[in-house]
Amino acid sequence: MVQAGNSTYTDESDLPATIPVFPLTGALLLPGGQLPLNIFEPRYVQMIDDALAGSRIIGMIQPSLDGDHNDAGEPKLCEVGCMGRIASYAESGDGRYIISLQGIARFRVVEELSARAPYRTCRITAFLADLRTGRGDEAVDREGLLRAFRKFFEANEMEADWDSIARASNETLVNALSMMSPYGAAEKQALLEASDLKMRAETLIAITEIALARDGGEDGSTTLQ
Numbered sequence: 001m002v003q004a005g006n007s008t009y010t011d012e013s014d015l016p017a018t019i020p021v022f023p024l025t026g027a028l029l030l031p032g033g034q035l036p037l038n039i040f041e042p043r044y045v046q047m048i049d050d051a052l053a054g055s056r057i058i059g060m061i062q063p064s065l066d067g068d069h070n071d072a073g074e075p076k077l078c079e080v081g082c083m084g085r086i087a088s089y090a091e092s093g094d095g096r097y098i099i100s101l102q103g104i105a106r107f108r109v110v111e112e113l114s115a116r117a118p119y120r121t122c123r124i125t126a127f128l129a130d131l132r133t134g135r136g137d138e139a140v141d142r143e144g145l146l147r148a149f150r151k152f153f154e155a156n157e158m159e160a161d162w163d164s165i166a167r168a169s170n171e172t173l174v175n176a177l178s179m180m181s182p183y184g185a186a187e188k189q190a191l192l193e194a195s196d197l198k199m200r201a202e203t204l205i206a207i208t209e210i211a212l213a214r215d216g217g218e219d220g221s222t223t224l225q
Contacts, residue, residue, distance in 0.1 A: 002031060002104050002131050007056075007085060009104050015126050019083055019107070020047045020119050021059040023075065028188040029060040029082040030175040031103045031130040039097040043118035048086065048097045050117065056086040059107060059122065065186055070112070074120070080193050082106045083126070103175075105130035106192065133171065136197035140170040145201050148208040149177060155212060174201045183207055 002009045009015060022037075022044060029035045039048050051058050061081030068076045084101035092098060107124040115121075129135060146165070153160050165173065178191045178200060187207050194200035 002133060009131055011131065012126065012128055015083070015105065016055055016057055017125075018113065018121060018123050019057055019059045020051060020117070020121050021061050021077065021081060022047065023061055023063045023077060023120065025062055025185050026188060027060055027062070028179050028192060029084050029101060029103045030179055030192065031082065031105055032133065032172065033103040033175050033179050034087070035060065035084065035101045035103070035179065037097075037099050037101060039099060040095070042095075045095060045097060046117065047119040048089070048099065051086060052089070057083050057104070058086070058101070059083045059124065060101065061109070061122075062185055062189055065189060072115075077109055077112065077120075077122070078189055080106055080108055080189070081124075082192065083124070134169065135171075137170040139196075139198040140174060140201045141198075141205070142170055142173070142201075144205050145174065145177065148205045148212075151212055152208055170201075171197055174204065178204055181208070183211070 007014075027035065027037075039045055047058065059081045060083075062078045063075035064078055066076075070076050082103050083105060084103045087100045087102040089097055089099040106127040108127070110123045110125055113121045113123060149160075152158075168176070174197055178188075181187075181191075181204065183191075190203055190207070191200055194203050
């Protein structure tokens, strides 16, 4: 069961089969996570208007990593994204929305539908296992994950609220660190598509260790792109 705002999602009947999608390179939303977004392009402002009038659910997805385009000249989409509910929003006064999107479940694109609106819409199937919170918590190498990120924070002279981190569940910790990690589109997609929480944690540890080894300079500093 996933709680998003005032709504609870427990099975397939709670989720739409067709959703508007917001393609954004490098953006990662995971179930239970919170993603702030600044919406300013007119067609996506309309998307938010329409979502607020309906289910409040939109899908976050990356453009295809290979750079291919469809017949309409727009970037093709990755196969997997994550749907989220608009948990809060504010209007800026200059036509923009500032929203917070709370992750519900990942989805796989079945097909992109012909445009009936200026934004893109897809028929999807949801990863229903994502609705079971805490699934796989016990299998996560928590110490290995924290060790890798301690090195990352130290290399980049960053501070962390280690007291809050110590209190976080493994699921919250893995997903939060995945979302905040400063990696590229391919790495973010790999984290999104990891088969379970244990695999996501292992992928995150591996990416972090490789990046630290690759980018560590003579002064010990690390720059991740």
